[in-house]
Amino acid sequence: xxxxxxxxxxxxxxxxxxxxxxxxLLITLSYSFMEKGLYGGVELKFSLAAxxxxxxxxxxxxxxxTIVIAVASTAIMVALALPTAYYIARSPVKNLLLMxxxxxxxxxxxxxxxxxxxxxxxxxxxxxxxxxxxLLDEHIQFLYNRYAIILVIIYTTIPFAIFPLYSTIExxxxxxxxxxxxxxxxxxxALWLVMIPNIRxxxxxxxxxxxxxxxxxxxxxxxxGGTDSWMLGNLIVRELNITRNWPLASSISVVxxxxxMIGVLFFMRSQSKKEL
Amino acid sequence: xxxxxxxxxxxFLLVTLFLHIPLVILFISSFNSSKSMRWEGFxxxxxxxLFYNSQPLWHSFYNSIIIAISSAVTATIIGSLGAIxxxxxxxxxxxxxxxxxxxxxxxxxxxxxxxxxxxFNKIGLNLSLLTVFLAHVTFNIPFVLMTVMARxxxxxxxxxxxxxxxxxxxLDMLLRILxxxxxxxxxxxxxxxxxxxxEDFVITFFVAGPGSSTLPLHIFxxxxxxxxxxxxxxxxxxxxxxALLAWSTKNLYSSLLKR
Numbered sequence: 065x066x067x068x069x070x071x072x073x074x075x076x077x078x079x080x081x082x083x084x085x086x087x088x089l090l091i092t093l094s095y096s097f098m099e100k101g102l103y104g105g106v107e108l109k110f111s112l113a114a115x116x117x118x119x120x121x122x123x124x125x126x127x128x129x130t131i132v133i134a135v136a137s138t139a140i141m142v143a144l145a146l147p148t149a150y151y152i153a154r155s156p157v158k159n160l161l162l163m164x165x166x167x168x169x170x171x172x173x174x175x176x177x178x179x180x181x182x183x184x185x186x187x188x189x190x191x192x193x194x195x196x197x198x199l200l201d202e203h204i205q206f207l208y209n210r211y212a213i214i215l216v217i218i219y220t221t222i223p224f225a226i227f228p229l230y231s232t233i234e235x236x237x238x239x240x241x242x243x244x245x246x247x248x249x250x251x252x253x254a255l256w257l258v259m260i261p262n263i264r265x266x267x268x269x270x271x272x273x274x275x276x277x278x279x280x281x282x283x284x285x286x287x288x289g290g291t292d293s294w295m296l297g298n299l300i301v302r303e304l305n306i307t308r309n310w311p312l313a314s315s316i317s318v319v320x321x322x323x324x325m326i327g328v329l330f331f332m333r334s335q336s337k338k339e340l
Numbered sequence: 341x342x343x344x345x346x347x348x349x350x351x352f353l354l355v356t357l358f359l360h361i362p363l364v365i366l367f368i369s370s371f372n373s374s375k376s377m378r379w380e381g382f383x384x385x386x387x388x389x390l391f392y393n394s395q396p397l398w399h400s401f402y403n404s405i406i407i408a409i410s411s412a413v414t415a416t417i418i419g420s421l422g423a424i425x426x427x428x429x430x431x432x433x434x435x436x437x438x439x440x441x442x443x444x445x446x447x448x449x450x451x452x453x454x455x456x457x458x459x460f461n462k463i464g465l466n467l468s469l470l471t472v473f474l475a476h477v478t479f480n481i482p483f484v485l486m487t488v489m490a491r492x493x494x495x496x497x498x499x500x501x502x503x504x505x506x507x508x509x510x511l512d513m514l515l516r517i518l519x520x521x522x523x524x525x526x527x528x529x530x531x532x533x534x535x536x537x538x539e540d541f542v543i544t545f546f547v548a549g550p551g552s553s554t555l556p557l558h559i560f561x562x563x564x565x566x567x568x569x570x571x572x573x574x575x576x577x578x579x580x581x582x583a584l585l586a587w588s589t590k591n592l593y594s595s596l597l598k599r
Contacts, residue, residue, distance in 0.1 A: 069510055070429025074437055077422030077481060081440050084478040085452070088459035089443075092451075095458060105461070147351035154344040161352070168359040170582035174541055174559045175575040179362035181563065182369065182377060182572070189365060189377040196378075219362070222355065251345065280448025283541055287563055297450050304454060304546075317454050321447065328446050 089321075096314035106310055114311035118319065123299065127319075130295040133210060134279040137217045141274045142267065144218075145225035149266075152226075153233040165226055173220060177287050180216050181207060184288075208290035216284050224273040232266025233259070265335060272331045276324055296320055363579070370572035386573040394570060400558035403469060404538055407554060411476035412533035418477070419484030419533075420526050424518060426485070427492040428500065441482045452479060453546035460547065467549025475547045476537045483536060484529035491525025524593065531589055 096114050099107040117123065152161045168176070183189045184206035194200035206212065236259055244254035260267075282297025289295070296316055303313035373383030390397070425431075426438060444452060456475050457467075465471060499521075503513045519526075541556040548557055562568055 067510075068429060068431060070425045070431040070434075073421045073425030073429065074431070074434075076418045077425075077441070077485065078433075078437050080418055080478065080481060081437075081443075084456060084459070084474055085443060086440065088455035089451075091462055092455040092458050144351060144355055147348040148355045151344045151348040151352035154348075164356050165359065167579075167583075168363055170586070171363065171575050171579045172556060172559060173539060174556055174563065175366070175571065175578065176362070178559070178563050178571055178575070179366050183362060183365060187376055189369075192376065192378050219358070222359075226355075276446065276448060280450045282450050283545075283560070287560075297448075300450060300454055304457070310458065313454065314458070317451055321451050324446065324448055324451075 092314045092317055095310055096318050098311050100309050100311050103308070111311070114309075114315035117312055118315055123316075126294050126296060126299050129210065129293060130279060133213055133217070133285075133293075133295060134275055137214050137221070137278050138271055138275045140214070141218055141222050141225040142229075142270050145222060145229050145270060146267075149226050149229035149233050152230055153236075154238075158234075162230070165223055169223060174283065174287075176220050177216055177284060180212070180219065181288065184212060207288050208293070210289070210293040212288040213285050213293055213295070216288050217278050217281060220284065221274050221277055224277070225270040228269035228273060229263065229266045232263040232269075236262055268331055268334050272327055275327060279323060280320055363575070366572045366575050369569065370576045372569065372572075375569055386569040389570045390573045390577070397555070397558055397562075397570075397574070400553050401555045403472075403552060404555040407469065407472050407476055408534045408537040411473050411480055411537050412530050414473075414477045415480035415484050415533050416526060416530045419481045419529060420488045420522060422481070423485050423488035423492055423525075424514075424522070427489050428497050441485055444479045444482045445486075449479075449540075449542040453543040456543070457546040467547060467552065469552040471547045471549065472544055472552055472554065475543050476540065479540070479543060480533040480536055483532050484526075487529035487532055488522055488525040491522055491528075495521055528593065 095106050097110055097112070099109045099111040099113060101107050148165075152158055152165075155161055181188070185191070186203040186205045186207075188206075190206060191200070191203050195203070240258050240262075241251075241254045244258050245251060249257070280297055281295060282301060285293060285295045285298050286301070289298070296319070300313050300316050300320075303309045303316065368379075369377060370386055371382050371384070372379055373385060374380035422437075422441070426434065426441075453475070456471075456478065460467065460471050500513060500517060503517050508516070539556065540554075541560060544554050544557055545560070548554065553561075559571065559574070562571055
């Protein structure tokens with residue numbers, strides 16, 4: 065019997081991920097149960113103060129806003145991605161159309177956000193256009209609100225909904241639709257009752273891949289959101305860098321992680337059900 | 341066969357235009373001589389500004405390149421070895437390690453950024469290019485691992501056993517069987533890691549210190565200072581650069597697969 069070299073190959077990855085992932089996550093978890101230090105950091109004393117201040121109305125407002133933005137953006141993205149993915153999957157030039165979706169993502173994430181600031185800002189293209197046509201008398205600020213956040217999140221995230229949907233629709237057997245239509249179903253009814261249940265796994269993947277980055281988003285609300293449209297990510301950064309309440313920053317992180325994990329578990333259950 | 345209807349064509353066109361129009365606008369305004377969004381004549385002055393008067397931007401770009409190459413190479417070595425171990429061997433704790441490798445992919449980036457910042461603070465490591473490097477290796481490892489594993493899974497473990505039966509040592513087997521087989525996966529993983537590292541903003545935002553800002557961080561601070569047309573020129577340069585890179589690596593990759 066020769067030697068099992070498996071553990072040797074795996075040792076570096078295990079060491080690295082434990083040191084720079086597991087340990088940091090556990091420290092963050094433990095910080096959420098401690099008292100806030102005077103100049104940032106923590107006091108090594110057990111406390112539930114951080115979780116109590118989560119129930120503060122200001123924090124709950126941010127949480128509610130985060131949920132509204134995440135649910136609305138996810139719903140709009142999936143609703144737009146379904147017909148888009150369907151059209152691409154049924155086209156004779158699939159690869160070309162997929163490239164058309166991918167190319168805008170060749171530029172930097174922040175530049176994609178910036179493009180919308182250049183369009184919607186008070187000195188932006190839309191304002192110049194509306195003023196020059198006389199539809200508007202003075203500059204309006206279209207940015208720094210909840211709708212701007214949703215728009216830009218959709219702009220930067222929608223491929224994560226299109227690709228999983230495309231790959232399941234592409235595998236779907238469309239003769240089933242013909243059969244349903246031969247039996248008298250309208251085209252819409254056939255697609256809704258026959259195709260949608262068959263691409264369920266693609267739909268769950270699309271929801272998960274768009275909901276997670278949206279729920280934990282921080283860059284988009286920071287750049288195109290206002291103070292009354294803050295998301296949890298902005299709150300974490302403020303508690304970490306400005307207010308320096310690290311236990312509170314940690315407890316918000318714990319909430320964010322828990323929501324994500326519940327989503328992932330739900331997803332894995334729906335996938336394993338499908339296999340049964 | 342039924343054809344996709346007008347409705348799905350309409351939504352597809354809407355989404356495609358929605359994705360492209362903002363970038364076309366950036367492209368056009370990068371040649372606008374005015375600082376505002378109103379067209380006042382063709383000019384290359386923002387490109388001049390970008391290439392000759394943007395020292396801090398090029399410094400951050402230099403940092404980005406250093407971090408991207410060093411973290412991608414490190415993550416590729418660690419991830420490829422891990423892929424060999426997880427794909428072709430059985431041992432205790434295998435399941436636990438596999439689960440651990442999913443975490444950087446499914447956790448929101450901000451969580452990785454926050455926790456690794458708290459960790460560096462706890463062990464007293466000052467924020468610098470080193471902390472950026474450590475964070476980038478961490479989030480790159482799982483992507484390299486998945487890419488290399490996808491390649492290894494196409495092959496049968498019996499070729500490795502055959503090599504042993506014919507008298508190969510572990511090192512022979514690694515260098516003369518495994519590496520050549522895994523090479524397309526390793527190169528794909530390396531390129532993916534370089535891309536992810538160049539692109540990362542959120543995690544870097546937490547772990548970069550003074551003087552170690554990367555290109556995305558620099559772009560972030562430029563945006564916060566207000567609209568600068570040099571950013572329009574920069575975005576055109578980035579899109580063209582990425583297109584050239586994608587085209588040349590595609591050729592490299594297909595020649596590798598043919599071999």
